[in-house]
Amino acid sequence: MCTVCGCSSGPKIDGQTHAHSHAHTHEHSHGDLTHAHPHAHNHSHDHDHTHGDHDHAHSHGSDHDHDHHHYGQGAAGVSVPGLSQARLIQIETDILSKNNAYAASNRRVLAALDAFAVNLVSSPGSGKTTLLCRTIEALGDQPLAVIEGDQQTSNDADRIRATGARAVQVNTGKGCHLDGHMVGHAMDDLRLAPQSLLFIENVGNLVCPAAFDLGEDAKVAILSVTEGEDKPLKYPDMFTAAKLAILNKIDLAPHCDADLDAYEANLKRINPNITVLRVSARTGEGMGAWLDWLRAGLASKARP
Amino acid sequence: MHEMSLAEGIRQIIDTQAAAHGFARVTTLRLEIGRFAGVEKPALEFALDVVLRGSSAEGAGVEMIDLPGRALCYDCGEVVEIADRLDPCPLCGSGKIMPQGGDEMRIKDMEVI
Ligand SMILES: Nc1nc2c(ncn2[C@@H]2O[C@H](COP(=O)(O)OP(=O)(O)OP(=O)(O)O)[C@@H](O)[C@H]2O)c(=O)[nH]1
Numbered sequence: 001m002c003t004v005c006g007c008s009s010g011p012k013i014d015g016q017t018h019a020h021s022h023a024h025t026h027e028h029s030h031g032d033l034t035h036a037h038p039h040a041h042n043h044s045h046d047h048d049h050t051h052g053d054h055d056h057a058h059s060h061g062s063d064h065d066h067d068h069h070h071y072g073q074g075a076a077g078v079s080v081p082g083l084s085q086a087r088l089i090q091i092e093t094d095i096l097s098k099n100n101a102y103a104a105s106n107r108r109v110l111a112a113l114d115a116f117a118v119n120l121v122s123s124p125g126s127g128k129t130t131l132l133c134r135t136i137e138a139l140g141d142q143p144l145a146v147i148e149g150d151q152q153t154s155n156d157a158d159r160i161r162a163t164g165a166r167a168v169q170v171n172t173g174k175g176c177h178l179d180g181h182m183v184g185h186a187m188d189d190l191r192l193a194p195q196s197l198l199f200i201e202n203v204g205n206l207v208c209p210a211a212f213d214l215g216e217d218a219k220v221a222i223l224s225v226t227e228g229e230d231k232p233l234k235y236p237d238m239f240t241a242a243k244l245a246i247l248n249k250i251d252l253a254p255h256c257d258a259d260l261d262a263y264e265a266n267l268k269r270i271n272p273n274i275t276v277l278r279v280s281a282r283t284g285e286g287m288g289a290w291l292d293w294l295r296a297g298l299a300s301k302a303r304p
Numbered sequence: 305m306h307e308m309s310l311a312e313g314i315r316q317i318i319d320t321q322a323a324a325h326g327f328a329r330v331t332t333l334r335l336e337i338g339r340f341a342g343v344e345k346p347a348l349e350f351a352l353d354v355v356l357r358g359s360s361a362e363g364a365g366v367e368m369i370d371l372p373g374r375a376l377c378y379d380c381g382e383v384v385e386i387a388d389r390l391d392p393c394p395l396c397g398s399g400k401i402m403p404q405g406g407d408e409m410r411i412k413d414m415e416v417i
């Protein structure tokens with residue numbers, strides 16, 4: 001793994017495995033820490049990027065489409081300088097500080113573009129991609145782009161591209177969530193237009209994505225009416241972190257005795273500030289309120 | 305679930321500290337984990353055991369310090385301490401409470417030689 005920007009060995013873009021490796025040195029600083037070190041990692045693309053609190057530029061190898069990223073896992077290198085005496089080192093550092101630095105950098109990029117980003121989180125199959133496809137169609141010529149996170153496959157990015165929208169697929173491999181670094185790279189590739197909407201579809205998982213800030217303006221939790229009214233109580237972290245909850249598949253409510261008021265009451269109990277919208281991505285019911293919420297979010301990012 | 309990512313984050317911080325402070329070995333690592341951080345401590349311990357292998361903190365003692373969960377009650381307006389995310393307000397019994405802390409995940413300090 002690249003210990004600087006976290007790139008695992010063998011990232012894949014658009015379904016291709018990077019077949020060669022190279023070594024380089026770069027320097028960066030995170031918070032108050034500055035260090036430089038050489039390392040090797042595998043990839044083949046040309047880009048300059050700035051995110052986290054580091055800058056590095058590299059250009060090498062074959063040129064190709066940046067539409068598919070793969071991450072796995074690897075171990076970082078170690079350096080053990082000379083002996084010293086027993087002592088206590090105060091650290092007081094957030095374990096996710098590195099992720100948070102990437103997220104802050106993404107947030108700066110979005111702010112400079114007056115772009116509004118939402119991080120869509122849910123259990124698998126709640127209807128995130130269906131909702132997105134429908135949303136993109138309804139938004140017409142609004143500039144937008146999509147980052148799709150899944151452990152495997154490019155199915156969801158393919159579905160988004162079928163609508164004509166720009167999408168990057170990020171495969172997290174064993175990873176159960178997107179992180180700020182992956183999203184930073186994906187944003188580099190998307191080259192967002194000013195005043196864009198950026199939709200980030202996280203890995204289907206009601207637990208882990210709650211802890212990883214991506215730099216988004218809002219987390220939007222999607223909960224489908226077939227999942228059970230008690231889900232907000234069972235997975236409170238995600239619904240606490242979300243600004244908006246979309247209660248999706250309301251067309252199915254009569255078929256599965258879903259009590260929409262009970263869903264809403266449980267959401268508000270866990271998070272009294274949450275906004276709840278009832279939607280059917282299938283029939284289009286409730287889509288207007290969701291589009292209005294997005295437009296209001298985008299308007300709130302506009303600078304005078 | 306994501307305890308492996310947390311363990312990798314901890315290792316990155318330790319590696320950086322090792323380079324900056326020039327110590328050979330971490331003997332004790334102290335973490336502060338909020339009650340609402342969603343961290344499963346046995347899973348994190350296991351992940352650290354794997355991830356810290358080959359690092360300056362391999363075999364280090366790991367102490368996890370619980371930080372209390374605090375929440376704002378929307379009915380009585382007080383900030384209260386609760387043990388469980390779903391507990392009602394201990395002052396007024398209301399269930400409408402919003403966490404105000406307790407999601408911390410920090411390396412507090414480490415003993416090194
Ligand atoms: N009846 C009904 N079905 C829906 C609705 N929205 C999505 N679905 C169906 O739910 C299934 C899952 O939808 P997806 O959009 O793939 O869900 P997802 O959340 O993107 O799934 P993952 O990315 O795999 O986590 C599909 O069969 C959709 O057709 C809805 O509003 N009503």
Ligand SMILES: [Mg+2]
Pocket residue numbers: 128129130156201
């Ligand atoms: Mg999907």
Ligand SMILES: [Zn+2]
Pocket residue numbers: 377378379380381382393394395396397398
């Ligand atoms: Zn109260």
